[in-house]
Amino acid sequence: MSPYYYEIALSKIPHVGPVSARLLISYCGSAEAVFKEKKSKLLAIPGIGPSTVDQLRIETVQKEIEQEIQFLNKYNISALYYLDKAFPSRLKHFSDIPILLYYKGNGDLNQLRTVAIVGTRNVTEYGKMVTHRIITELKSAEVVIVSGLAYGVDTIAHRQCIQEEIPTIGVLGHGLDKMYPASNKSLADKMIFNGGLLTQFGINTKPDRENFPARNKIIAALADATIVIESRKKGGSIITAEFANEYNKDVFAVPGRINDEFSEGCNELIRLNKAMILHSAEDLMEVMQWKLDKKELFSKRRAELVFDLEPDENSVVNVLDRENKIHVDLLHKKLNFTPGLLAAILLNLEFKGVIKELPGKYYLLNN
Numbered sequence: 001m002s003p004y005y006y007e008i009a010l011s012k013i014p015h016v017g018p019v020s021a022r023l024l025i026s027y028c029g030s031a032e033a034v035f036k037e038k039k040s041k042l043l044a045i046p047g048i049g050p051s052t053v054d055q056l057r058i059e060t061v062q063k064e065i066e067q068e069i070q071f072l073n074k075y076n077i078s079a080l081y082y083l084d085k086a087f088p089s090r091l092k093h094f095s096d097i098p099i100l101l102y103y104k105g106n107g108d109l110n111q112l113r114t115v116a117i118v119g120t121r122n123v124t125e126y127g128k129m130v131t132h133r134i135i136t137e138l139k140s141a142e143v144v145i146v147s148g149l150a151y152g153v154d155t156i157a158h159r160q161c162i163q164e165e166i167p168t169i170g171v172l173g174h175g176l177d178k179m180y181p182a183s184n185k186s187l188a189d190k191m192i193f194n195g196g197l198l199t200q201f202g203i204n205t206k207p208d209r210e211n212f213p214a215r216n217k218i219i220a221a222l223a224d225a226t227i228v229i230e231s232r233k234k235g236g237s238i239i240t241a242e243f244a245n246e247y248n249k250d251v252f253a254v255p256g257r258i259n260d261e262f263s264e265g266c267n268e269l270i271r272l273n274k275a276m277i278l279h280s281a282e283d284l285m286e287v288m289q290w291k292l293d294k295k296e297l298f299s300k301r302r303a304e305l306v307f308d309l310e311p312d313e314n315s316v317v318n319v320l321d322r323e324n325k326i327h328v329d330l331l332h333k334k335l336n337f338t339p340g341l342l343a344a345i346l347l348n349l350e351f352k353g354v355i356k357e358l359p360g361k362y363y364l365l366n367n
Contacts, residue, residue: 002069002072004069004079004081004100005032005065005069006030006031006032006034006035006058007031007079007081007099007100008065008068008069008079008100008202009031009035009058009061009065010024010025010031010034010035010099010100011098011099011100011202012061012064012065012068012202013055013056013060013061014055014060015051015052015055016052016055016056017096018095018096018097018098018099019095019096020047020048020052021098021099022082022095022099023045023046023047023048024042024045024048025083025099027045028042031099034056035056035058039053042056064202064204067203067204068202068203071176071177071203072102075104075176076104077102077103077104077176078102078103078104079100079101079102080100080101080102080103080109081099081100082097082098082099082100086109087101087109088101088109088110088222089110090110090114090221090222090223090224091218091221091222094221094247096217097217097218097221098200100200101198101199101200101218102175102176102198102199102200102201102202103196103197103198104176104192104196104197105169105191105192105193105195105196105197105198106192106193106194106195106196107144107167107168107169107194107195107196108144108167109169109196109198109222111143111144111167112142113141113142113143113144113224113288113290114143114144114145114146114169114222114223114224115138115143115144115145115146115223115224115225115226115227115284116145116146116147116219116220116222116223116225116226116227116240116244117131117134117135117145117146117147117153117154117157117226117227117229118147118148118153118154118216118219118226118227118228118229118231118236118237118240118241119131119152119153119154119228119229119230119231119237120152120153120229120230120231120232120235120237120262121150121151121152121153121154122152122262123152123153123156123229123230123262124230124260124262126230126256127152127153127156127229127230127254127262128156130229130230130254131153131156131157131160131229132156132160133280133281134227134229134254134278134280134281135157135160135161135164135166136160136164137280137281137282138166138281138284138285139164139166141281141285141290143166144166144167144168144169144195145157145158145161145166145167145168145169146168146169146171146219146222146223147168147169147170147171147219148170148171148172148173148212148215148216148219148236149170149171149172149179149184149187149188149197150181150236151181153229153230153237154170155184155187158170158184158187158191159187161191161194161195162187162190162191162194165194166194167194167195168191168194168195169191169195169196169197169198169222170188170191170195170196170197170198171198171199171215171218171219171222172197172198172199172201172207172215173199173201173207173208173211173212173214173215174199174201174205174206174207174208174211175199175201175202175203175204175205176197176199176203177203177204178206178207180207198218198222199215200214200215200218212236213236213239216236216239216240216243217243219240219243220240220241220243220244220246220247220249221243221247221249223244223249224249224250224288225249225250225251225252225284225287225288226240226241226244226249226250226251226252227252227253227254227278227284228240228241228251228252228253228254228265228266228269228275229254229266230254230256230262230263230265230266231262231263231264231265231266232261232262232264232265233264233265233268234265235265237265238265238269241253241269241274241275242274245274250276250284250287250288251269251274251275251276252275252276252277252278252283252284252287253265253266253267253269253270253275253276253277253278254266254278254279255267255270255277255278255279280353309352309354310345310348312337312341312345313345313348313349313354315335316331316335316342316345316346316349316355317349317354317355317365319331319334319335320355320363320364320365321365324364325358325362325363325364326362326363326364327360327361327362327363328342328346328361328362328363329361331363346363353366354366
């Protein structure tokens with residue numbers, strides 16, 4: 001008999017949700033004991049009524065259990081039980097998280113730092129650019145990126161993680177015997193080698209609409225912080241942000257133009273103080289107190305940017321690196337550039353996020 005036979009059985013009993021399942025296990029001692037306990041003792045458990053007890057017949061799910069176990073063994077999939085060490089530690093103390101999850105991959109579900117990145121399926125060029133930039137900046141923090149493998153922001157986030165060699169976890173709204181959307185099958189296969197796929201749903205579970213809020217709940221609980229890149233006022237990303245707030249997790253949102261429908265949700269989260277405004281990954285790392293020396297962060301970013309800078313731009317950066325902050329007139333004297341050329345260089349460096357202008361025409365490195 002499979003070591004998770006009774007745990008799988010309990011997870012498949014109709015109308016026995018995570019709260020009831022945990023309550024039963026708590027009183028009976030194990031999932032196996034739940035099925036072997038006398039009906040009278042089960043009825044004595046506070047919050048467990050006759051309708052729940054009547055459902056606890058293992059024979060009603062016997063075939064499903066056997067199919068599930070065969071599938072797990074055949075495809076080397078792990079069953080993660082909430083009382084086991086392998087179960088994601090961030091999820092253990094939330095009573096509305098399922099008692100059993102299924103996982104395929106080699107990524108650490110208990111990584112020191114995890115960040116969820118979510119957003120609209122109809123991502124704009126602005127959303128793509130921001131997603132790429134934030135993930136690239138987060139690499140230095142040694143995070144795991146969690147998302148939902150949906151179209152749009154999710155797909156872009158997972159792909160960028162693979163490109164940057166950042167571990168990434170995809171949380172699914174269906175069983176591991178299928179992939180939705182089907183176009184992400186090859187992406188999912190790559191994620192298994194540096195991350196993985198996680199779901200609460202067994203095989204033969206279709207990607208029905210009602211499954212995705214449950215998926216979003218796991219995304220929110222699994223992450224230390226959730227970033228909403230782009231979203232309408234309603235949608236899965238906003239649901240994820242709401243769950244994250246309920247779980248007392250930090251939520252960040254990327255601001256957008258006030259008349260952009262795909263930024264309405266982010267702007268609303270910020271307006272209602274349900275999310276902190278996010279301009280860069282450094283904003284998140286500062287709030288999360290993920291200790292990374294700002295000079296070290298800038299030197300890493302500068303090393304990545306050096307090949308994108310023109311020689312004249314590098315000259316300006318070198319002066320600012322020595323002077324901390326400097327007035328534009330003194331900068332002009334040190335470099336002997338014409339005013340027009342210097343103004344153009346400073347503007348380009350601001351656009352690239354390398355420097356910033358202070359009141360009074362002072363400039364400093366954006367570290």
